Amino acid sequence: MKTILFSLPGNEELTALMAKKMNAEIGKSTLRKFPDGESYTCILSDVKDKCVVLVCTLHKPDEKLLPLYFLSHTAKSLGAMCTCLVAPYLAYMRQDKAFHEGEGVTSRFFGKLISGFADSITTVDPHLHRISSLGEVYHIPNKVIHAANAISEWIKENIENPVLIGPDSESEQWVSEVAKKAGAPFTVLQKVRHGDRNVEVSVPDVEKYKNATPILVDDIISTAHTMIETVKHLKKAGMKPPVCVGIHAVFSGNAYRDLLDSGIEKIVTCNTIPHPSNAIDLSDIMAKEVKKLMQHI
Known part of the structure; x- marks a missing residue:
């Protein structure tokens, strides 16, 4: 046919x-x-x-x-x-x-x-x-x-000494899959609650990853709020500026500019939604x- x-x-x-x-x-x-x-x-x-x-x-x-x-x-x-x-x-x-x-x-x-x-x-x-x-x-x-295979291949080809970072425990399954395919380590931010309003967020084994390039991976980047908050925690922990990788570049409102301005290295997305950040075909x-x-x- x-x-x-x-x-x-x-x-x-x-x-x-x-x-x-x-x-x-x-x-x-x-x-x-x-x-x-x-x-x-x-x-x-x-x-x-x-x-x-x-x-x-x-x-x-x-x-x-x-x-x-x-x-x-x-x-x-x-x-x-x-x-x-x-x-x-x-x-x-x-x-x-x-x-x-x-x-x-x-x-x-x-x-x-x-x-x-x-x-x-x-x-x-x-x-x-x-x-x-x-x-x-x-x-x-x-x-x-x-898209996990394609993302993993992009990381292997473009990033030296990467470490994948999950913003919370819910992201662990997704992040661990991409990390495994990329042959890279991963870690997930930990929240320690000291009281009703006092929550500390830390990077486990941060000393181990001080010289690594953090990679934040998510399926949909819409408001980018989670990534921006994660970038703040990585800065506080003394890590390098991260690379943000997403599958779908939704970027509602000013999200793309806000994420760029948060102190990251770059933003990379798959070509599922046409966008200047598309780099994974x-x-x-x-x-x-x-x-x-x-x-x-």
Whole structure:
């Protein structure tokens, strides 16, 4: 089956990388707004009997969803065999239960919506907290790609004498996995409570790591509050300025500038959301996994 990739606005670079690795063509389309604000959709390439791959990271999803919905249905109406969504960042995963009376469980509503117009979905490290697998929410063939290997490789190739730092005990499992793959040590900040309002945060075995480069790793950098607080603790402990590594560069508000100004060495993210900090390319594994997933449609 021939494959054709369409980039939703802002996803052109990732689409080009994936198309090259999939030996696939890049489709042409026109997506614009009418004067009244409604969406116009036109596919200019031949999609008949082809598998259409829609590349659209779902950061700030509300403005992207209708163009994506219309593009998928337009492709089907023109004879496409299937439409496969590649959403490196997947939104609406945090509201996975009703925390207060009357709330909508939007992760399930969003999953039902996308499952209604896409034949498969591929994403990178979604926020699966109370959900054990993506299949609980998305009732179509799906693949979750993990960025830990790529992050570990980047650390091995770019950082001398690294030590990975977890901001709290909850991060230990994630940080330890990346550290193991990178062949680097790791430690987790410890909180010692001296009273209701007196909490001391320390770096265990800090003397051992004084000459190492601290690496702070997180899946989503949104407000960057946790990383900024961790940087303060590392400074107080006399450690070197850290390198901050994230999978998804959400960076709400002034978070990116605030983190840069906190006294770090640099910020590095994966290319799941287009951002100046992108330095870890996941297009190779995305291309491979999308091709595998097509076999199950």
